[in-house]
Amino acid sequence: MHTIHLVDWKAVITLIIGATLISFSAVFVKLAAVGPITAGFYRVAFGGVFLLLFALARGYFRELTRKSLYMALLCGVVFALDLTWWHKSIHGVGPGLATVLSNFQVFIMAGAGLALFSERLTLRFVLAVCLAMVGLFMLVKPGWTTLGPQWRWGVLFGLLTAVAYAAYILLVRFLQTKKSFGAVVINMALLSLATSLIMGIQLQLAGESFRIPDGISLAALAGYGFFSQMVGWILISTALPRVQVSLAGLIILLQPSLAFIWDILFFARPTGALEVMGAGLALTAIYLGLTRQKAQS
Secondary structure, three states: OOOOOOOOHHHHHHHHHHHHHHHOHHHHHHHOOOOHHHHHHHHHHHHHHHHHHHHHHHOHHHHOOHHHHHHHHHHHHHHHHHHHHHHHHHHHHOHHHHHHHHOOHHHHHHHHHHHHHOOOOOHHHHHHHHHHHHHHHHHHHHHHOOOHHHHHHHHHHHHHHHHHHHHHHHHHHHHOOOOOHHHHHHHHHHHHHHHHHHHHHHHHHOOOOOOOOOHHHHHHHHHHHHHHHHHHHHHHHHHHHHOOHHHHHHHHOHHHHHHHHHHHHHHOOOOOHHHHHHHHHHHHHHHHHHOOOOOOO
């Protein structure tokens, strides 16, 4: 007999709002007239400062541990790679496709589950991988031979982002050992500030500038840090434990699917039928991969 799961609609709505807010990340990057590493630096710098002020105001520093400090620095290194590669992918292929490519992390996570936690891969999941590869081919085929090397590099950076994102999620699982809201906030603050330090060094080595050229860029970067790094991730972090895995996987797919829509609506991204079908197929495959577990009996 199957277990009946009651839906926590408050958590579902919270998760929907969080995923929707993060779906605008690539839009903020497009609006900010700065380099890819600079955009990533200001996301985590602004977000880290906002989170730090919030933690100070609420007295969450009592949740701070030595383990959090060490793990935050390690997470910061990986997250810095994640953001750098993702922003390079955005500049190469646009925010929609870059976000879709980064969400192939689900398949890397499955491999890690198999290797590290002895998780069994089901036939459904294997089929999902095949669907994802077909969808990826449909997405990249129209531009691979016509849009030049910058576009091809954007695709490759998007796939590298998926690798870094998977590593980041695995590390965050170790970081977030406590369940309290205060621990989530202070850990995200430490992670964000550690990432900003690393990206600041990387920014200088790459020859980019800290300069924000105009008010629109400043507003976009501040919004990027506040909505994507602070509010969006806090909402998702607090809601995930109270939502079924299958339902959470479906809701979080709002992020890449909405990002693809924003790219078309706001930036007039030229999109053919093959690309739309490929994106839909890829997102469907990611959803099947996220919900590969059988219902409890």
